[in-house]
Amino acid sequence: xxxxxxxxxxxxxxxxxxxxxxxxxxxxxxxxxxxxxxxxxxxxxxxxxxxxxxxxxxxxxxxxxxxxxxxxxxxxxxxxxxxxxxxxxxxxxxxxxxxxxxxxxxxxxxxxxxxxxxxxxxxxxxxxxxxxxxxxxxxxxxxxxxxxxxxxxxxxxxxxxxxxxxxxxxxxxxxxxxxxxxxxxxxxxxxxxxxxxxxxxxxxxxxxxxxxxxxxxxxxxxxxxxxxxxxxxxxxxxxxxxxxxxxxxxxxxxxxxxxxxxxxxxxxxxxxxxxxxxxxxxxxxxxxxxxxxxxxxxxxxxxxxxxxxxxxxxxxxxxxxxxxxxxxxxxxxxxxxxxxxxxxxxx
Numbered sequence: 623x624x625x626x627x628x629x630x631x632x633x634x635x636x637x638x639x640x641x642x643x644x645x646x647x648x649x650x651x652x653x654x655x656x657x658x659x660x661x662x663x664x665x666x667x668x669x670x671x672x673x674x675x676x677x678x679x680x681x682x683x684x685x686x687x688x689x690x691x692x693x694x695x696x697x698x699x700x701x702x703x704x705x706x707x708x709x710x711x712x713x714x715x716x717x718x719x720x721x722x723x724x725x726x727x728x729x730x731x732x733x734x735x736x737x738x739x740x741x742x743x744x745x746x747x748x749x750x751x752x753x754x755x756x757x758x759x760x761x762x763x764x765x766x767x768x769x770x771x772x773x774x775x776x777x778x779x780x781x782x783x784x785x786x787x788x789x790x791x792x793x794x795x796x797x798x799x800x801x802x803x804x805x806x807x808x809x810x811x812x813x814x815x816x817x818x819x820x821x822x823x824x825x826x827x828x829x830x831x832x833x834x835x836x837x838x839x840x841x842x843x844x845x846x847x848x849x850x851x852x853x854x855x856x857x858x859x860x861x862x863x864x865x866x867x868x869x870x871x872x873x874x875x876x877x878x879x880x881x882x883x884x885x886x887x888x889x890x891x892x893x894x895x896x897x898x899x900x901x902x903x904x905x906x907x908x909x910x911x912x913x914x915x916x917x918x919x920x921x922x923x924x925x926x927x928x929x930x931x932x933x934x935x936x937x938x939x940x941x942x943x944x945x946x947x948x949x950x951x952x953x954x955x956x957x958x959x960x961x962x963x964x965x966x967x968x969x
Contacts, residue, residue: 663764674767853923
């Protein structure tokens with residue numbers, strides 16, 4: 623790669639649009655590949671980026687190159703892959719067909735299996751995993767909002783250290799790390815709430831204000847942590863609370879949760895999960911790569927994951943057109959079926 627690598631964002635949705643715009647503002651040579659509605663929206667409105675700390679920037683229409691056509695991959699030195707996990711194979715085929723410079727491919731996707739797919743489909747390319755611990759909401763008319771604090775974690779390699787240094791300290795900065803698998807499992811624990819948020823039909827703060835929703839999330843995390851312990855996997859700490867204590871913090875009484883956890887973990891009132899957006903738009907979700915990952919881990923261990931299996935089944939029903947918004951009490955009764963993963967803590 624040259625001194626100024628050409629970066630192509632493949633999948634300029636919520637995550638891709640935000641990091642592409644933020645990296646452009648940092649001086650990187652960035653172009654976007656996205657779906658036609660987003661490309662038309664950016665062409666009309668430009669990009670307006672903001673975060674929960676009050677940072678806000680606008681990129682005028684026409685300033686940032688963008689297209690719907692994968693042929694734009696031909697000039698890429700770096701492909702930032704931001705498509706949903708359920709289309710990873712299709713994206714890999716586009717890269718194999720159109721990329722000409724043997725680019726480094728960075729997966730910014732949720733779940734654990736995307737890098738393995740990319741390595742299998744693109745054996746001659748350098749594949750790198752990154753984990754985004756924060757939430758991005760696309761608010762329409764070219765507006766992207768970072769609603770949760772955090773930095774992008776990426777595998778520590780010479781190329782990623784150079785990229786991080788070039789991008790500087792903006793809202794989509796990179797933090798190279800040594801154990802990306804532990805980080806990915808730590809992120810998955812947090813992402814287990816995506817299904818709950820989508821089923822609630824509420825913003826993250828509205829959902830998290832209801833302890834019954836939090837009890838379901840806490841139970842799904844405890845189930846996952848138990849399986850990870852059996853598999854000899856130690857998830858990384860991504861926020862202010864260690865993974866082993868996270869279910870207890872999430873499932874704690876309202877007065878404790880709101881006055882301690884929400885004071886140290888910033889969440890914007892507009893933030894919501896991308897799975898919420900997918901269901902609202904009638905798109906397939908990533909639940910198979912989140913809750914489904916836990917179910918598959920349980921199967922490999924000869925065990926079951928009833929909490930995550932139940933959440934996965936409800937999301938599949940919603941994808942099939944069964945429209946229902948679950949209250950916290952209804953979801954808790956349905957998913958936990960009267961059982962308690964940790965009776966001492968009330969869930």
